[in-house]
Amino acid sequence: MTDPAPPRTLPRSLLAIVGMIVAGLMLRLVPMGLPGAVVKHGGSVLWAMMIHAIVIMIRPHWSPGRSGTVATIIACGIELSQLYHRAALDAVRANWLGALLFGRVFSIVDLVVYALAITIGALVEHMLRRRT
Template sequence: MTFYAKSELILLRARMSYLIVAIIVMFLGIVSRRYGDSLPEPVAEHSGDVLWAGMIYFGVRMLFAQKSCSRAFGIALTFCFAIEISQLYQAEWINAIRATTLGALVLGKGFLAADLIRYSIGVAVSFGLDRYINNRILRSG
């Protein structure tokens, strides 16, 4: 196997790993919203947005697996902030999209400054886990 083929295989494995993690985080986010009544109030109130931002981080890592964790951090946080700030725009056409389930999950409904903090925490925690796991893999392999 050539070096190029090996590096492509490594990149594919990394992308698949990030996709799986993003799906798991998305599932946890949906569960946190659906069963929020069963969770402690602070967890129910904040976990959905924190997990959404984590899903965005791992999605960015999947798309740009060859880039650094730091770059993914910046892209994910910028994306999350842009989505939240876009909620200040309340035109009829975008509100119709936001009224759908998928539109509400992706675009949200209304601007909340607290969401910026939640997104920052979600991206930061995901970044930290990613760095920790990658450093463990590098040390053991």
């Protein structure tokens, strides 16, 4: 189902994606004295919200619920793929960029974090659409 609200603009989506990437990299790479759980799960929250923003950018007319559902399926699918090990796939995950994009070790907690983060993102998107 599509939402009749005006589509999000490409610049707005790109700005959100770049902002989440920068914030996530800073969280993971810049020592800020934050607790490890904040660094770990904060990065997971930003990664999941970035997946949601990418879905929004690709399908701007989708409702927030639909884009959130698809983003959750993608994020959880990537997390579940960490249970599958082949040499070529593990080589990608061993690389710094591959680890940031696809992770290395499966965590059931990440599935919950992704679902909650994307739900929050979809609610924010819904509120933004109501304002326009």
